[in-house]
Amino acid sequence: MNSIVIGAGGWGTAISVMLHKTGTPVTLWHFEAETKAEMETRHTNSKYLPGVLLPEGISVTNDLAETAGKDLVVIAVPSFALRKTVQNLKPYIDPHAIVVSATKGLEQQSHKRMSVILGEELSNPIVVLSGPSHAEEVGRCIPTTVVAAGQPQHTEKVQDAMMNDVFRIYSSTDVAGVEYGGALKNAIALAAGICDGFGLGDNTKAALMSRGIVEMTRLGVALGAKAETFSGLSGMGDLIETCTSMHSRNRRAGILIGQ
Numbered sequence: 001m002n003s004i005v006i007g008a009g010g011w012g013t014a015i016s017v018m019l020h021k022t023g024t025p026v027t028l029w030h031f032e033a034e035t036k037a038e039m040e041t042r043h044t045n046s047k048y049l050p051g052v053l054l055p056e057g058i059s060v061t062n063d064l065a066e067t068a069g070k071d072l073v074v075i076a077v078p079s080f081a082l083r084k085t086v087q088n089l090k091p092y093i094d095p096h097a098i099v100v101s102a103t104k105g106l107e108q109q110s111h112k113r114m115s116v117i118l119g120e121e122l123s124n125p126i127v128v129l130s131g132p133s134h135a136e137e138v139g140r141c142i143p144t145t146v147v148a149a150g151q152p153q154h155t156e157k158v159q160d161a162m163m164n165d166v167f168r169i170y171s172s173t174d175v176a177g178v179e180y181g182g183a184l185k186n187a188i189a190l191a192a193g194i195c196d197g198f199g200l201g202d203n204t205k206a207a208l209m210s211r212g213i214v215e216m217t218r219l220g221v222a223l224g225a226k227a228e229t230f231s232g233l234s235g236m237g238d239l240i241e242t243c244t245s246m247h248s249r250n251r252r253a254g255i256l257i258g259q
Contacts, residue, residue: 197258
């Protein structure tokens, strides 16, 4: 299975490392010529994933036309750029290709989930990849578990292409629950950072996180998700990581607000 990752931010770069480690041929696309040149010559991405040496087998491009002929297309761009990126990509995606959304969040104006946007723009099978997975750790091959949500025949192919001894992928059919878990936890993480900035301690933060997952679950169920999904990797798992790690931009922003 040949693959391409669209977006060489930290997460897209880390995913490329995992694909290569699994033995899946991978091309990494990025729009910035300077970043592309650095990855090709120095095999580093100092702007988005510093300290990680990229395997030489990863091809790098800034030409979206190289998507043609790929069996697996991983989209790892920011949520605000997803729709426009896919519109530009659409002429080159093969109809049989599995499209993986590795983007967390909701569209700014419509509040639509990322897979909904992909479904509006493409007719391809779609899989959502989410869970507790800071790029800084995945890129360094620190053991990580995530979840792939979609139709089983499609999630199995994603597992085959990406899963290895340090990157384990569980499967789910609850696409809405996996996506809402990855988006809603950001609000709780921001509040957790504010708690840290205030110096409120562990008791307050534990209360915030445990009641936060309850609110996330209730809202997710009201929006069509399954309650049990929020007890898994893309719910509680992602919430714990985002509320406690300094890799989390939401937590760091909350700390500064609290201070």
